[in-house]
Amino acid sequence: MIWSSLLAFAALTQAVPQGAGGGSTMLRFGCSQIVVDRIDPLVNPDAIPSPHMHQVIGGNAFNASIPSTDVAGLASCTSCNFADDFSNYWTANLYFKARNGSYKRVPQVPNRLLFNDKFTTQTQGGFVVYYVSDGKGKVTAFKPGFRMLVGDATARAKVGTGRKSQSCFRCYSGPNFGGDNAAPCQDAKLDTETLPSGQCLGGIRSNILYPTCWDGKNLDSPDHKSHVAYPTGGPHTFDGSTTGGACPSTHPVKIPQIMLEIVWDTTKFNNKADWPADGSQPFVLSTGDTTGYSQHGDYVFGWKGDALQKAMDGGPCQGAKCANLKVLTPDTASGCKVPSRYIENFDGWLDKLPGV
Ligand SMILES: *[C@@H]1O[C@H](CO)[C@@H](O)[C@H](O)[C@H]1NC(C)=O
Ligand SMILES: *[C@@H]1O[C@H](CO)[C@@H](O)[C@H](O)[C@H]1NC(C)=O
Numbered sequence: 175m176i177w178s179s180l181l182a183f184a185a186l187t188q189a190v191p192q193g194a195g196g197g198s199t200m201l202r203f204g205c206s207q208i209v210v211d212r213i214d215p216l217v218n219p220d221a222i223p224s225p226h227m228h229q230v231i232g233g234n235a236f237n238a239s240i241p242s243t244d245v246a247g248l249a250s251c252t253s254c255n256f257a258d259d260f261s262n263y264w265t266a267n268l269y270f271k272a273r274n275g276s277y278k279r280v281p282q283v284p285n286r287l288l289f290n291d292k293f294t295t296q297t298q299g300g301f302v303v304y305y306v307s308d309g310k311g312k313v314t315a316f317k318p319g320f321r322m323l324v325g326d327a328t329a330r331a332k333v334g335t336g337r338k339s340q341s342c343f344r345c346y347s348g349p350n351f352g353g354d355n356a357a358p359c360q361d362a363k364l365d366t367e368t369l370p371s372g373q374c375l376g377g378i379r380s381n382i383l384y385p386t387c388w389d390g391k392n393l394d395s396p397d398h399k400s401h402v403a404y405p406t407g408g409p410h411t412f413d414g415s416t417t418g419g420a421c422p423s424t425h426p427v428k429i430p431q432i433m434l435e436i437v438w439d440t441t442k443f444n445n446k447a448d449w450p451a452d453g454s455q456p457f458v459l460s461t462g463d464t465t466g467y468s469q470h471g472d473y474v475f476g477w478k479g480d481a482l483q484k485a486m487d488g489g490p491c492q493g494a495k496c497a498n499l500k501v502l503t504p505d506t507a508s509g510c511k512v513p514s515r516y517i518e519n520f521d522g523w524l525d526k527l528p529g530v
Contacts, residue, residue, distance in 0.1 A: 196512045198309030201487055203255035203494040204285060205231035206508040207299030210267065212516045212529055215240045216321055216398055216472045223516040226327065227267050227460040229282065231300045233260030233476050234512045242320035243395060245476030251510035253300060255293045257500040260476035263303060265459040266327070266384065267520075268508055269527060270443040273450060275446050276523040280457065283377070283439040289493025296504035301344035306431040307447060307486045313428050314388070315483035317476035324384050325461040325470025327461045338367045340383050340404075341469045346376030349435070358435065369466035371455050373446075378457070382471035387421035391526035398472075402429070432487055434471050454511045465482065 209230050212223035219239040230236055230343055233249030240262070241248070249260035268280040284297045287367050294302055295340070307313035324340055326333065342359035343366050346352030358381040370378060392401035405419025421428055423480040440457065451455050461468040481499060489496045 176223070194374065195322045198498075199304040199305070199307045199489055199491045200493070201256075201485060201491055201496065202289060202294070203291070204302050205252070205254035205259075205263070205300045205301060205408065205459060206504075206510070207282065208236060208253045208510055209512045209514055210279075210299075210520055211514045212518065212520075213238045214264070214472065215262075216323055217327070217473065222234060223518075223529055225529050226322040226462070227265050228264040228472075229299065229301075229456065230262060230264040230512075231303075232262040232342065233472075234510055236262060236264075236474075236512050237474065238515050239301075240474055242319040242321075245474060246318070246450075246478035249476060250288070252502070253297075253493045253507045253510040255501050255507065256481070257502050258478040260478065260480035262472075263433060264472045265301070265436060266463075267456050268378070268380075268438045268440075269460060270440070270448075271450075271456050272448045272459050272523075273456075274448075276525065277458070277527055278443070278523050279521050280438045280440055280443065281404065283437050285435060287435055287525040288356065289495070291395030291494035293494050293501065293504050293507075298508040301434055301436040304431070304433040304435065305435070305482070306484065308431075309488070311428060313430055315477065315480070315486055316429060318475070318485045319391060319393040320475040321394050321398065322384060322402050322473050323470065324382055324473075325468070327468050327470050329467040330463055330465050331467055333467070338365065338507045341466075342367060343369055343373070343382050343466055344379040344381075345370035345374035347374070348376045349381075350375040350376070358433070369455060369457050369459075369464065373444050374440055375444065378435055380436040380438070380469055381433075382434040382436075382469060384471065385425075386419075386431050387425035387427055389425045390425040390427040401425075411480070411486045420505070430482070432473060433444060447523075457511055458527065460527060460530070462527055 178399045214224040218224040233252045236247035246260045282299045286304045387403045394403040397522045403425035407419035
């Protein structure tokens, strides 16, 4: 019951639960954007440009390729709340396509206040990262060189079953994140697998959930997916089987549950006269996809030393606070940037999507 109970508890009290769940951990912290760029060191290493734009957070070792070594030793700063997290996380961007055919990137905004964590409400662009262990059995932190991918940039339709539990969108009906307090990707009404079809007056949220089981050997695999797996209980749910479900025998090692949470501020794009005349929705991912099925998340592990393992072992940690883990100020974290490797216009009104 970890997601629903912790989120519900936090929504009620806005306080950090003390030792909630007997050794369970739920890190939830913001990271500012370090760059928007058309490179992808996981799927298209060394390609400048790669096929589509990404927005990237985390450590400043991000580049067109990243050596499979200890990334924490390569980076000198991070845009994340936790000073020891030099990992990189990147996802597709969202664009608005006006009726005249021009595109404009939709800004990413800081997330709501939860666990009394002000850092996450003050990021510049970027998004929120979760690391969860449910306190039921050992959760093994990633090793230096570890990386993985969830989603498929070429997907334009449902893939298999249970996609919604790996990637979903929530349409915020009004200000203050639509009064959001339901756990992600499991609300039959609020969460959709596709981009919302109507106007979202409070913006659109995207959640991406990574697998929680590892083969225990490979730091990566050719498709960046085969070395990890979702639990045998089927697709994720957020009711404890997220991290509590049994791992398949091929992937027996339980790893932290990572979730990415992006909030797009669509409120500047609600002029109906600019929406398509045929009633379709005007938002398109940087992959060129209007369905939403191509949303994806890349991860390159880069926590320093055993900092993540300590957090997963029970910290105690909740939200953006963890015993013995140093945190940055929002200004310090937002100051961590990397230069663009491929220079192009991505934030003005554009005739076409970059690379698509
Ligand atoms: C990225 O890689 C290039 C080429 O190897 C190098 O010149 C540049 O300094 C790197 N940038 C960063 C931010 O590490
Ligand atoms: C297209 O429409 C948008 C929104 O009204 C406007 O800001 C932009 O300048 C227009 N682009 C062109 C090329 O007319």
